[in-house]
Amino acid sequence: MADLxxxxxxxxxxxxxxxxxxxxxxxxxxxxxxxxxxxxxxLYGDERFFQLLEGPEASLRKVFDRISGAxxxxxxxxxxxxxxxxxxxxxxxxxxxxxxxSAMQDLSQFAWEEAMPCTRxxxxxxxxxxxxxxxxxxxxxxxxxSAS
Numbered sequence: 001m002a003d004l005x006x007x008x009x010x011x012x013x014x015x016x017x018x019x020x021x022x023x024x025x026x027x028x029x030x031x032x033x034x035x036x037x038x039x040x041x042x043l044y045g046d047e048r049f050f051q052l053l054e055g056p057e058a059s060l061r062k063v064f065d066r067i068s069g070a071x072x073x074x075x076x077x078x079x080x081x082x083x084x085x086x087x088x089x090x091x092x093x094x095x096x097x098x099x100x101x102s103a104m105q106d107l108s109q110f111a112w113e114e115a116m117p118c119t120r121x122x123x124x125x126x127x128x129x130x131x132x133x134x135x136x137x138x139x140x141x142x143x144x145x146s147a148s
Contacts (some may be wrong), residue, residue: 005057006088007064007081011045011073025072026096033093038063040089042096049073054087 017025022044033039036059043050051067053060065132 003057004084004087005060005082006084007050007060008050008052008056008079009064009067009076010079011049011076013044013049013073014071016047017072019046021072022096025070026094029094032066033063036060036063039087039092040094041092043092044065044096052089054084054089057083 024044029042033053033055036055037061038053038055038059040051040055053063055063
């Protein structure tokens with residue numbers, strides 16, 4: 001198995017996206033990510049995207065190149081990237097949830113350059129990764145099936 005790599009980024013939607021547009025983006029992302037062995041989560045709120053991607057580095061770079069060319073968002077800012085010992089979201093080819101404005105602000109203001117690399121055991125030590133995991137667990141549980 002190839003070495004695992006993780007990347008987080010933040011971007012701004014080009015406009016407020018309709019639910020069916022988000023559904024289309026997610027469907028395409030999930031299919032592409034599954035083919036490339038990429039897992040992760042996507043948070044959307046306050047017309048901003050936050051995403052954590054993980055998988056083999058070459059595949060992750062391919063997926064991120066595709067993301068970078070998407071017209072649904074702009075001002076893409078890589079927050080962190082680096083090798084990881086294991087996946088954090090191994091059952092999600094692209095988990096998704098709507099996120100409160102306050103959480104998007106927290107995630108965008110965190111010092112991500114210090115967040116990777118880390119292992120599951122070190123997740124509690126990484127404030128940024130801890131935020132993502134806590135928010136994901138809270139919102140995916142509260143979404144009543146809207147996160148997949």
